[in-house]
Amino acid sequence: MKLLVIGAGNMGLTYSEGMSKSPLLGKHKLKIYDTDPKKITTLSKDPLFDVYDNLEACLPKADLVFIAVKPYHSEALFKNMKTHLNNQQLFVSLMAGVTIGTIQEQLGAKKVVRAMPNLPAKVGKGVTSYTESEEVSKVELIIVRNLLDTTGTSIHVTTEKFIDASTGISGSGPAYVFYFMQSMLDAALKMGFSDYDSKVLVSNTFEGAIELFNQSDISPEMWISRVASKGGTTQAAIDSMDDNNVKQLIQDAAYAAFDRAVELGKE
Numbered sequence: 121m122k123l124l125v126i127g128a129g130n131m132g133l134t135y136s137e138g139m140s141k142s143p144l145l146g147k148h149k150l151k152i153y154d155t156d157p158k159k160i161t162t163l164s165k166d167p168l169f170d171v172y173d174n175l176e177a178c179l180p181k182a183d184l185v186f187i188a189v190k191p192y193h194s195e196a197l198f199k200n201m202k203t204h205l206n207n208q209q210l211f212v213s214l215m216a217g218v219t220i221g222t223i224q225e226q227l228g229a230k231k232v233v234r235a236m237p238n239l240p241a242k243v244g245k246g247v248t249s250y251t252e253s254e255e256v257s258k259v260e261l262i263i264v265r266n267l268l269d270t271t272g273t274s275i276h277v278t279t280e281k282f283i284d285a286s287t288g289i290s291g292s293g294p295a296y297v298f299y300f301m302q303s304m305l306d307a308a309l310k311m312g313f314s315d316y317d318s319k320v321l322v323s324n325t326f327e328g329a330i331e332l333f334n335q336s337d338i339s340p341e342m343w344i345s346r347v348a349s350k351g352g353t354t355q356a357a358i359d360s361m362d363d364n365n366v367k368q369l370i371q372d373a374a375y376a377a378f379d380r381a382v383e384l385g386k387e
């Protein structure tokens with residue numbers, strides 16, 4: 121299979137690195153196209169990739185094309201791509217907020233998968249949600265899933281509403297976790313711990329809690345009730361969060377990201 125990634129930025133490169141080792145590529149090297157001459161020069165030295173600075177040389181023969189440019193670059197890109205397409209090609213867009221309908225209309229393509237990745241893909245722990253236009257076959261969808269899973273795991277969703285919704289949960293979600301981590305780091309520093317000790321305390325607390333959660337069928341709420349005894353220290357912290365409506369505020373934040381994803385799709 122001939123695979124082309126358009127846009128060698130954060131996401132494009134992360135997926136390229138993951139997918140370059142996929143057996144689906146057979147003897148073909150993964151192709152990357154970007155407009156930035158510096159990136160072309162650097163990536164050309166990487167034996168994993170064939171790197172291109174013009175679409176004519178790489179797009180017509182590609183079977184599957186991943187699109188990983190910023191959404192505001194998509195319209196100009198689609199104009200340039202249009203004359204180099206064939207109607208068997210399958211497109212996978214990683215762009216936030218750009219709908220399948222828009223891609224089909226502006227690119228003139230039928231087979232489109234829309235995917236929402238997240239940042240931990242960089243360390244092979246990403247989670248991607250994806251959905252497809254009706255022209256994409258079941259076999260093609262399995263191929264796409266295999267490729268997405270090279271950066272972590274994925275979930276298939278039935279409509280684009282869930283792509284926007286997963287933007288609010290997993291797409292933007294790593295930032296919510298970092299926000300919580302930063303707040304705990306700031307508290308540890310205020311209490312007098314060194315930078316190093318604060319980091320050890322906070323990162324191991326997160327890692328340990330996630331491990332407990334993953335290794336059992338117990339909900340986070342149940343874990344809280346196991347840790348917090350009446351009148352104890354943990355209960356004091358949970359009461360403080362409940363008094364300040366923290367749970368509701370986090371849900372509001374996730375909905376703010378969801379709403380913004382929907383808005384971006386309309387712009």
Ligand SMILES: NC(=O)c1ccc[n+]([C@@H]2O[C@H](COP(=O)([O-])OP(=O)(O)OC[C@H]3O[C@@H](n4cnc5c(N)ncnc54)[C@H](OP(=O)(O)O)[C@@H]3O)[C@@H](O)[C@H]2O)c1
Nearest residue numbers: 127128129130131154155156188189190191193197215216
């Ligand atoms: N980063 C995340 O955590 C995240 C999460 C979910 C979804 N996404 C989506 O992933 C997509 C890529 O994001 P990113 O953070 O990887 O962006 P990025 O780092 O800016 O990478 C985009 C790359 O595409 C290049 N480019 C721009 N116009 C191009 C064109 N016409 N043809 C070919 N290449 C072009 C850019 O070059 P220049 O630098 O010269 O412009 C850059 O190298 C976005 O649509 C975003 O919505 C990202």
